Amino acid sequence: MTETESIAYDVVVLGAGPVGENVADRARAAGLSTAVVESELVGGECSYWACMPSKALLRPAIARADARRVPGLSAAVQGPLDASAVLAHRDWFTSDWKDDGQLAWLDGIGADFHRGHGRLAGPRTVTVDGPDGERKVLTARHAVAVCTGTRALLPGLPGIDQVKPWTSREATSAHAVPGRLIVVGGGVVAAEMATAWQALGSRVTLLVRGKGLLPRMEPFAGELVAEALAEAGADVRTGTSVTAVSREGSTVVALTDTGDRVEADEILFATGRAPRTDDLGLETVGLEPGGWIEVDDSLRVVGSDWLYAVGDVNHRALLTHQGKYQARIAGAAIAARATGVPVLETDPWGAHSATADHASVPQCVFTDPEAAAVGLSLAEAEQAGHRVRAVDVDMASVAGAGLYADGYRGKARMVVDLDREIVLGLTLVGPGVGELIHSATVAVVGQVPVDRLWHAVPSYPTVSEVWLRLLEAYRDA
Known part of the structure; x- marks a missing residue:
């Protein structure tokens, strides 16, 4: 390993996914010289193995399901999906796993890019071991x-x-449809990938250790998604743990604690995430390698005046949109401190405080039906000590839902803080509800009083009229 002379920047960013890109963008917009380090593809997990490819796989499945619920159209869409066309379109969305376009974007904002494995080597210092065997030393004046x-x-x-199982990466980048697929897990990745591959022609067996799917949402969300998967042909088994796996020729065998032997061509484990912090040199700055990194609301590492941890690694909200939100906050805080702003805006809704990551996090699960939520569930609100009331509405009672899909099935729940008369959380399940969650996010983040929401009139006849039904149910309770 040959070492070059040290290169100084104002800011050094480790990781070039959406979060790192946004930190770099905000730092450059503030006039700070910025370096970005990445050992894999610029664009990160979201662009190549998560958000973009998974939604490219799911969109045809959901569009077909929606079309089949529209009288006059349903008969025209009864055939199977063209799997090869779906996979080719997925490849297009991932740029065939090439990052030329993302590199051009980094260059366009004026950030320097260093390809290689970056590690901390003491305060404000990063070493980059490049693919050519050269080591660079980057120093950061500010962060x-x-x-x-x-x-x-x-x-x-x-x-x-020995089994060589799929993880989320293989599940979103596979180039052939397995005849049989075991999906182990009950969270978002498991539910979405079961939906996608079942629609593409796999016979899916979903093995869920817990009581149901989507355990972090209201219970009815997972129940409705599981029902739909079963109706689509998937074998959904809850309360089932895998105890051992093996491969017999081309067949994967999973043994369960219920005594079952499940066979398939591939097996996907969607059983959680771990931070990529095990080989970052955290020990050189007094932190434990391999763990989540604790930060304050400006995303600065607790106990440090120069180190920030942004996105999934701080374990606040493992979602791309929340990571990008954090990145905007972190970039603003870094720039403010670098330019000597005497007092940062760290009040609950200040420019340098990621307050929304505490109790106002939105999420959409792109299953059929879709499930979307923001803020606290009823159980979470009660556990937090709030005095609350939950109101439920059958989505079929909304005129716009009946027009959206014949036999529309779904449910909505609004959780209201009775002391402050504001919405703490909203959960929606049903076709197309992912496009409704931002209005709920505005209401929750903005702490809009319920009596004021009453005057926000939803257009008729849209699915958004569920807001009126929820507010009516609350007032009439």
């Missing part, structure tokens, strides 16, 4: 931002090393 994200977490099961 180093760790934006390295997470990786799939595999369980320590007997036989798992």
Whole structure:
């Protein structure tokens, strides 16, 4: 390994996913010289193995399902999906796993890019071991931002090393449809990938250790998604843990604690995420390698005046949109401190405080039906000590829902803080509800009083009229 002379920047960003890109963009917009370090593809997990490819796989499945619920159109869309066309379109969305366009974007904002594995080597110092065997030393005058994200977490099961299981990466980048697929897990990745591959022609068996799908949402969300998967042909088994796996020729075998033997062509483990912090040199700055990094609301590492941890690595909200939100906050805070702003705006809604990551996080699950939520569930609100009331509405009672899909099935729940008369959380399940969640996010983040929401009139006949039904149910309770 040959070492070059040290290169100084105002800001050094470790990780070039959406979070790192946004930190770099905000730092450059403030006039700070910025370096970005990445060992894989610029654009990160979201662009190549998560958000973009998964939604490219799911969109045809959901569009077909929606079309089949429209009288006059349903008969025209009864055939199977063209799997090869779907996979080719997925490849287009990932730029065939090439990052030329993302590199051009980094260059366009004026950030320097260094390809290689970056590690902290003491305060404000990063070493980059490049693919050519050259080591660069980067120093940061103001800040180093760790934006390295997470990786799939595999369980320590007997036989798992020999099976070569899918993780989220293989599930979103596979180039052939397996005839049979076992999906282990009950969270978002498991539910979405079961939906996608079942629609593409796999016979999916979903093995869920817990009581149901989507355990972090209201219970009815997972129940409705599981019902739809079963109706589509998937075998959904809850309360089932995998105890061992093996590969017999081309067949994967999973043994369960219920005594079942499940066979398939591939097996996907969607059983959690772990931070990519195990080989970052955290020990050189007094932090424990391999763990989540604790930060304050400006995303600065607790106990440091120069190190930031942004996105998944701080474990506040493992979602691309929330990571990008954090990146905008972190970039603003770094710039303010670098330019000597005497007092940062760190009040609950200040420019340098990621307050929305505490109790106002939105999420959409792109299953059929879609499930979307923001803020606190009823159980979370009660556990937090709030005095609340939940009101539920059958989405079929909304005129716009009946027009959207014949036999529309779905449910909405609004959780109201009775002391402050504001919405703490909203959960929606049903076709197309992902496009409704931002209005709920505005209401929750903005702490809009319920009596004021009453005057926000939804257009008729749209699915958004569910807001009126919820507010009526609350007032009439």
